[in-house]
Amino acid sequence: MTVHITPKLPKALSRRTVLQTGAAAGGGLLLGFQSPFAAASIPNATDGAPAPVGPFAPDAFIRIDRAGHVTFIMPQAEMGQGVYTAHAMIIAEELDAAFETVSVEASPPSDALYGNPVFGIQATGNSNSVRAFWTKLRQAGASARAMLVQAAAAQWKVDPAGCTASNSEVLHTASGRKLAYGALADAAAKLTPPAKPVLKNPKDFKLIGKPLKRLDTPDKVNGKALYGIDMLPAGVKFATLAASPVFGGKVAHVDDSAAKTIPGVRQIVVLDDLVAVVGDHMWAAKTGLSALAITWDEGANAHVDSAQVWKDIKAASEHEGAIAKAVGDAKKALQEGDPFEAHYELPFLSHAPMEPINCTVSLRADGCDIWVGTQVAARTQAAVAKLTGLPLAKITVHNQLLGGGFGRRLDVDGIEKSVRIAQKVDGPIKVVWTREEDIQHDFYRPVYYDRITATLKDGRIDGWKHRITGSSVMARWFPLGFSHGIDGDGVDSAVDEPYEIPNMRVEFLRHEPPAVPTGFWRGVGPNNNVFAIESFIDELAKKAGKDPVDFRLAMLAKKTPRLASALKLAARKAGWGNPLSPRRGRGVAVQVSFASFIATIAEVEVDHDGNIRVHRITSAVDTGIAVNPDSIVAQLxxxxxxxxxxxxxxxxxxxxxxxxxxNFNNYRMLRIDEAPEINVHLIKSGEAPGGIGETGTTAAPPALRNAIFAATGIPLRRLPFDREVLAGRKRV
Amino acid sequence: MTSLRINGQIHEVDVPGDMPLLWVLRDVVGLTGTKFGCGIAQCGACTVHIDGKAVRSCFLPVGEIGNRAITTIEAVGETPTGAKVQKAWLDLEVVQCGYCQSGQIMSAVALLAATPNPDDSDIDAAMAGNICRCGTYVRIRAAIKKAAGAQQA
Structure with missing residues (x-):
């Protein structure tokens, strides 16, 4: 197979970086490219044949050249989740393109052309790339296919209904004549797209549902894949920076006498809130930065500490929040029954993608090029326009593969800092953060404090009150998502919890932590809500004297049958109920998040010193139509x-x-020697595709917590798991 | 000037002797397949081979290398073991974002060169220094075993 991705640099950069749009006859879009750079300007370039351009460009997503080469323009960022392959499969399915020959490339920034249909802006997040673009990309493929068929039929002077397409060719069934897409490109380009393209019946899918090989991985095993951090435009200098260690602090004074003597150090840039050292390479920049004596004006936040953060949020959570959902009479049910209450705490988290934050900038009087891996290309362009005063059209964003996103690259702070440094430097500059800077200047997953109260009647939940207290990331990042005191993400998977509960009330109480900036983190709102709800459900099951799986099934069967099926499958596959040795336990968690239905069972062992060994995790997943089943298993x-x-x-x-x-010495990551066996079982479904990239992150903590509960009887109520509590040296 | 033997080619570089090999490879020689992850030898993204052994290049001063052979991800596929590991990685679709995978592959190739038929504890010992934030560990383990099997055949 010769599937390849058009390398995004240097080829894409050298020949057709700026996508220009113009109205074309029939309402379609004609798209052309211009070249801002010569390939020779990129020292790590390996030049090759020009990538195909038109002439058949029926919309923003599809290009077919006269040789029949098919290129798809990818609206969403590839950060490992496999979206380039999934989106290419969806378009190729309806286009009937030969998948082995398609190329993909990153789209330029444009909310209008490449905006996420759910958000209305160009953003890769909320596990919705497949869901949001499912219909749009199918229509794009089907429309282009219809035009190619029509062009062939016209040439043969036959009825298009007598023609079919497959493998990038149109076939006239009666005569057996064939025309390749490349030979039809010019004629198809002159046609009007159909008003209502006819989509395939899913039973006729040839690509969707097959575990196809990913388009982006071959170059990721041989060092050829290029990430933002790999950009080396001609004459580039290297910089690294330090922002105030105290949030919001400013630079008071910098003594650069020692740094200036370091070989390779070229310039020291002092801005009001950061200091950067520019050098011939990262080592010069890094040693130069270490040699600076920086005095910071720490400002108002030097007193902030975690103890105060927790004290404040607990106090805030005593107040009523905005009502996000009310069913029946929760107040009455809770008054009449024997209410059980628990609270749950989630800590601040950093994203720590393996590729530290970086951005390469070439700022000139007449324009600016930005090389970066971002989840928000159009927002990047707008931010750079604001800082530089340049018009949007003069700012070219070359989006690259992302070395992990996880929500970190939904924010453009690293890009803004790089541009502000570039404004003080002559020539192109690559700014790379140290890992320390990356972890200490993140937009953190907020702390959350959940209070849940419930009553039981006949072994089932009767009354339910869930108050979520925490930061509203939406209010900062996407204000439309925060209204009437409710953060739409903050209550996700809580207002739509899966159980039949006759009387319930869900509240959101916005409480911003002092100083600490908060952001989206893989799993977003459902992480908090599913952890709190599923931990609490296990405590209720115990109170009711029921098996945790049976207790859930009884309340799921009618309201959420897809989840009930997933739970039954997971329980069977995980050997639920089979005896375990002492100190071992199985825990279950179920979730409806990102429109996927998932049940997860973890098996852990806890020793007397509180050490936790995760032995295996089993998930059963109903995510609707699985575009690329192998990618879905990988994401889980x-x-x-x-x-x-x-x-x-x-x-x-x-x-x-x-x-x-x-750094990773004190902000620990799981390593291979601690990784459990993982078994993922996909449930076949004809429903519309669900989201998947974040679901496993949501699933693991409550399943593990409940397994620890089963193994030890200790109901942990905060993350991360406290070994001191498990060792019996501290109370819950 | 420091003379370095990288992927069979001699490179003369004018850099300080205490400069870690990582930055020489990436910023001076232009071999960007070797990645920066932590700078303190905690994550393994920068792993290269020095005379066939896995070494964290972010912590290795170029002045200490001498004439020893440096192999990076760009050339590891030229060895039979390297090619088998790369193939196993693709066959089992190990990779997600891919940023750590240069280092993972370099560690896996060094493991198989020294221990052609590793068991789980050999894999743990050789690979625990390489963090994968996407969490591809299950497939890394399987791919190493697959490559080992291919090696035997």
């Missing part, structure tokens, strides 16, 4: 590890206004 496997890492180790602690963690 990886997401479960991501969530296990958070549950076992993840916590950012603030002291004196500073983040105490700094």
């Amino acid at each position: 496997q990886g997401g479960l590890i991501f969530g296990t890492t958070a549950a076992l180790y993840g916590e950012i602690i603030i002291d004196k206004g500073r983040v105490q963690q700094s």
